[in-house]
Amino acid sequence: xxxxxxxxxxxxxxxxxxxxxxxxxxxxxxxxxxxxxxxxxxxxxxxxxxxxxxxxxxxxxxxxxxxxxxxxxxxxxxxxxxxxxxxxxxxxxxxxxxxxxxxxxxxxxxxxxxxxxxxxxxxxxxxxxxxxxxxxxxxxxxxxxxxxxxxxxxxxxxxxxxxxxxxxxxxxxxxxxxxxxxxxxxxxxxxxxxxxxxxxxxxxxxxxxxxxxxxxxxxxxxxxxxxxxxxxxxxxxxxxxxxxxxxxxxxxxxxxxxxxxxxxxxxxxxxxxxxxxxxxxxxxxxxxxxxxxxxxxxxxxxxxxxxxxxxxxxxxxxxxxxxxxxxxxxxxxxxxxxxxxxxxxxxxxxxxxxxxxxxxxxxxxxxxxxxxxxxxxxxxxxxxxxxxxxxxxxxxxxxxxxxxx
Numbered sequence: 001x002x003x004x005x006x007x008x009x010x011x012x013x014x015x016x017x018x019x020x021x022x023x024x025x026x027x028x029x030x031x032x033x034x035x036x037x038x039x040x041x042x043x044x045x046x047x048x049x050x051x052x053x054x055x056x057x058x059x060x061x062x063x064x065x066x067x068x069x070x071x072x073x074x075x076x077x078x079x080x081x082x083x084x085x086x087x088x089x090x091x092x093x094x095x096x097x098x099x100x101x102x103x104x105x106x107x108x109x110x111x112x113x114x115x116x117x118x119x120x121x122x123x124x125x126x127x128x129x130x131x132x133x134x135x136x137x138x139x140x141x142x143x144x145x146x147x148x149x150x151x152x153x154x155x156x157x158x159x160x161x162x163x164x165x166x167x168x169x170x171x172x173x174x175x176x177x178x179x180x181x182x183x184x185x186x187x188x189x190x191x192x193x194x195x196x197x198x199x200x201x202x203x204x205x206x207x208x209x210x211x212x213x214x215x216x217x218x219x220x221x222x223x224x225x226x227x228x229x230x231x232x233x234x235x236x237x238x239x240x241x242x243x244x245x246x247x248x249x250x251x252x253x254x255x256x257x258x259x260x261x262x263x264x265x266x267x268x269x270x271x272x273x274x275x276x277x278x279x280x281x282x283x284x285x286x287x288x289x290x291x292x293x294x295x296x297x298x299x300x301x302x303x304x305x306x307x308x309x310x311x312x313x314x315x316x317x318x319x320x321x322x323x324x325x326x327x328x329x330x331x332x333x334x335x336x337x338x339x340x341x342x343x344x345x346x347x348x349x350x351x352x353x354x355x356x357x358x359x360x361x362x363x364x365x366x367x368x369x370x371x372x373x374x375x376x377x378x379x380x381x382x383x384x385x386x387x388x389x390x391x392x393x394x395x396x397x398x399x400x401x402x403x404x405x
Contacts, residue, residue, distance in 0.1 A: 060107065061149070061152060062153075063107055064108070064111075064149060065152075066104075068136065070094065070096065073128055073133075073137055075090060075093045075094050076090060076126060076128050077133065078093070080127050080128070084115070084125030084126050085127065086123060086125055086126075087105055105124070106124075108126075109126060112129075113128075113132045113136075114126045114127065114129060114132065115128075139187065140191055142192075142195040142196075143191075144190075144191050145188075147184045147185065147186070147187030147188030147189070148188045150188075151177075151181055151184035151188060151352075152184075153180060154178055154180045154181030154351075155177075155181070155347070157177075157180070157181075158172070158176055158181075158352070158355070161176055162351055162355060165355065165358070169358070171354065171355035171357065171358030172356070172359055173249065173359045174226075174299070174356050175250055175251045177251075177352055178251060179254075179255060182251050183227055183255055185226050185227070186226050186227035186230065186255070186259075187229060189230045190229050190233055192230070192398075193234060194233060196393060197323075198233075198234070198237055200393055201321070204391070205321060205402055210290055210319050210321075213289055214238040214241050214290065215238060215240065217242075218241050219241070219290075220234070220238075220241055220242065220244065220289065220290045220291075220292070221244050221246060221278055221282075221288040221291045221292070221313065222243065222244070222293075223246045223278055223292070223293050223296065223306065224246065224247065224248075224297075224299065224300070225245035225246065225247055225252075225256070225294075226247060226249070226252045227255035227259060228252070228255075228256035228259060228260070228268070229259055230294065231268060232260060232263050232265045232268055235268040236265055239267055240267075242267055243267055243268045244268075244269050244270075244271060244281060245268065245270045245271065246273050246278050246281075247270065247273065248273050248274060250272075257270065277309070278291075278309055278310065278313045279309050279312055279313050281313075282313035287313055287314060287315035288314055288315060289315050289317075289318050291321070292320075292321050292323070293310075293320070293321075293323070294323045295323060295325060295398070296324075297324055297371055298324055298325060298353055298368060298369075298370050299352070299353050299357055300356070300366075301357050301358070301360040301362070301364065302360070302363065303366070304379050307382070308383045311383045311385060311405060314405055316405070317405075318404075318405065319402060319403070319404060320385070320401075320404070321400070321402060321403070322380075322401040323401075324399050324401075325353075325368050325371070325397070325398065325399070326392075326397055326399040327368075327369035327370060327372050327399075328369075338369075342369070345368045345369055346367075346369070349367040349370075352368075354368065357370075371399075376390070376399075380401070380403050385404060385405055386404060386405060387404040388401055388402075389401065389402040389403075
């Protein structure tokens with residue numbers, strides 16, 4: 001387990017029965033193709049190579065996560081005076097065991113995440129590649145992947161519970177992905193809000209009236225906001241508007257309170273929908289001018305009920321922006337167009353999205369790729385909305401809907 005490995009980094013200890021040799025030979029065998037495959041069909045060899053890359057990635061990714069959690073990448077950046085950092089210098093900077101850091105550095109260099117040089121005396125020096133800084137350390141970069149890495153680790157953690165679902169048919173709530181998964185989801189979405197939602201999408205809504213209203217000051221609801229990191233980005237961008245987050249996950253709500261305290265955002269209020277729903281808040285303090293649901297409808301057991309609730313909570317002339325994962329209406333089309341990305345999304349669906357949507361006995365269970373344009377449009381029309389405008393944003397994988405009463 002990664003927790004045991006993390007302990008070994010500090011303790012400089014190792015248990016017996018090391019499987020490294022067996023794993024390495026297996027990976028090499030799968031990645032390069034066996035002698036039999038070389039003599040046989042090209043498809044068999046390609047399958048072995050593909051599986052080898054998947055297995056190699058699963059092994060390496062665990063140590064990327066370990067490096068992020070323990071601050072190894074940032075320590076390399078902070079300690080690098082221009083010529084790279086040795087394992088001894090990294091050990092001094094982090095307080096971890098040098099021999100373990102030496103092996104970790106080599107693994108990350110082999111993965112192409114660290115640059116390296118060998119001195120005349122054989123001393124290895126490492127530095128964080130500029131691209132690695134952007135994807136792993138710059139939390140506001142449009143290329144940042146640290147949040148997705150957190151989510152990927154939490155997906156693996158859910159497997160024992162998910163395996164039981166194959167027998168029971170019942171899914172698990174968002175709390176099943178824990179703090180790591182909820183934080184990862186929030187961190188993954190923050191750059192999209194910064195670089196896409198605020199500068200590109202909001203000005204497109206209602207002929208510019210939505211962003212004008214946000215600047216002047218209006219009531220905003222973000223339903224299913226998770227840990228609310230992206231919502232607080234919005235709140236900071238539009239300080240004269242009042243933002244309200246609505247969430248059912250206890251873990252996400254706890255994280256949102258912690259994040260708000262760190263960020264010092266004052267125009268945001270989190271609501272636990274178990275005690276104060278969107279409709280209850282609208283009835284008590286006024287309807288909402290703008291409602292946002294970001295990557296959440298496909299996770300819900302009953303998204304059609306939320307559509308009706310949004311209709312009742314939205315002020316006259318208000319706008320509902322629905323952002324969801326783009327699916328293509330059928331499994332075959334998803335596989336044709338998404339290829340490996342379809343495998344990732346269907347896997348995440350079992351661990352998170354479909355699981356959440358089946359956490360109630362009669363849940364729809366749409367899953368990650370289940371909210372097609374056709375299904376969404378029918379749902380919004382049935383809830384009483386007059387206009388649904390599906391649209392795409394270049395370079396963004398999501399499907400957008402501008403929904404009006």
